[in-house]
Amino acid sequence: MGTDDAFAELGLASGASEREVKAAWRRLASQWHPDRNGSADAVARMQRINQAFEEIRRAGFLAAPEAPADADAPVSTDPGPAFDDHEGDAAAFRDGAGTARQRRPIHRKVKLTLEEAAAGCIKVLRGKVTETCRTCAGAGHQVLGGHCVRCGGSGAVPKRSFFGWPSGLVECEACLGGGIARQPCAACRSTGKTAPRSYQVKVRIPHGVRDGDLLHVDGRRLRPERLPADLEIRVELLDHAFFKLDDDGTLRCEVPVDGFAWIAGKPLQVPTLTGLQSLQLSRGRLSYCLKGQGFPLERRGARGDQWVTLVPVFPEQLSTDQQILLDQLCATTAGAGGVADDRLQAWQRGLRAWERGMRG
Numbered sequence: 001m002g003t004d005d006a007f008a009e010l011g012l013a014s015g016a017s018e019r020e021v022k023a024a025w026r027r028l029a030s031q032w033h034p035d036r037n038g039s040a041d042a043v044a045r046m047q048r049i050n051q052a053f054e055e056i057r058r059a060g061f062l063a064a065p066e067a068p069a070d071a072d073a074p075v076s077t078d079p080g081p082a083f084d085d086h087e088g089d090a091a092a093f094r095d096g097a098g099t100a101r102q103r104r105p106i107h108r109k110v111k112l113t114l115e116e117a118a119a120g121c122i123k124v125l126r127g128k129v130t131e132t133c134r135t136c137a138g139a140g141h142q143v144l145g146g147h148c149v150r151c152g153g154s155g156a157v158p159k160r161s162f163f164g165w166p167s168g169l170v171e172c173e174a175c176l177g178g179g180i181a182r183q184p185c186a187a188c189r190s191t192g193k194t195a196p197r198s199y200q201v202k203v204r205i206p207h208g209v210r211d212g213d214l215l216h217v218d219g220r221r222l223r224p225e226r227l228p229a230d231l232e233i234r235v236e237l238l239d240h241a242f243f244k245l246d247d248d249g250t251l252r253c254e255v256p257v258d259g260f261a262w263i264a265g266k267p268l269q270v271p272t273l274t275g276l277q278s279l280q281l282s283r284g285r286l287s288y289c290l291k292g293q294g295f296p297l298e299r300r301g302a303r304g305d306q307w308v309t310l311v312p313v314f315p316e317q318l319s320t321d322q323q324i325l326l327d328q329l330c331a332t333t334a335g336a337g338g339v340a341d342d343r344l345q346a347w348q349r350g351l352r353a354w355e356r357g358m359r360g
Contacts, residue, residue, distance in 0.1 A: 011028070132228075141176075157172045203222070218230055265280070289307055
């Protein structure tokens with residue numbers, strides 16, 4: 001950018017005073033700073049404004065060695081992208097650890113199974129992205145220098161009333177009020193953006209991510225192609241057929257079990273995040289804790305626990321042979337009027353005492 005172009009970018013005539021330069025910079029910075037301006041062109045326009053100020057300073061037109069003390073414009077002068085909406089590692093940028101670049105991220109959402117979230121995985125993301133036009137740095141036009149032909153360099157043109165008579169002044173559309181001649185950018189057709197292009201990248205999802213986690217990936221490190229901005233990925237965990245996940249990493253699973261196998265204390269195959277595991281049943285016990293078989297704890301390699309709750313299921317109807325066997329089993333537990341379990345004995349004693357009292 002030449003000195004004349006720099007003055008034109010700030011909407012000034014060549015050789016404007018230091019006071020005018022700083023005033024123009026402050027006005028434009030206030031208008032185009034990305035923190036105040038939500039348009040897609042704000043970052044690129046702010047970078048052009050900063051470049052223009054630096055060029056004027058280097059050319060010796062300013063006495064101050066740096067930009068005004070209240071400058072809060074982006075540091076980077078690399079043109080950023082204007083967005084619509086390989087393998088990058090999201091782990092280093094997890095949980096809001098961002099990047100110093102002033103580029104607007106590409107927002108995506110990724111859906112994961114509980115197994116994928118627990119172990120970590122690689123996901124392929126596809127989409128489209130537009131970039132800032134490098135020919136005009138996102139401005140949509142190129143500064144030619146010299147006075148604008150339409151407004152004569154004033155930056156304003158007469159406004160016509162309903163009857164055709166002049167009724168005040170309005171900003172000149174040809175120079176956007178700068179008074180300096182410009183021409184539309186042919187490379188981007190005055191949009192300031194490139195045509196949308198498709199992308200396909202691989203992203204490594206770290207283990208232990210939770211529903212709602214926000215992951216940041218440096219777009220420059222993606223493969224097989226780089227992106228002009230970072231990816232901001234929001235995690236969504238899919239519902240699981242077997243498991244429920246607590247906030248503390250505890251995994252819960254409800255398992256139906258054959259009632260007779262439960263009574264007999266037979267082993268049972270139960271699901272975990274790493275596959276089936278054999279569980280030795282204990283008669284009368286319904287809850288079991290599998291240590292270290294739950295979900296990974298945040299930022300640590302250790303896992304939480306998995307709790308298995310059994311739901312004994314008995315047949316609604318018994319065969320003749322099954323009924324005979326059950327009758328025999330009942331007879332053995334209460335043979336000769338005795339009861340095998342102390343709790344049953346206490347209950348039956350209390351029941352008989354209550355009955356005698358009722359007869360009274």
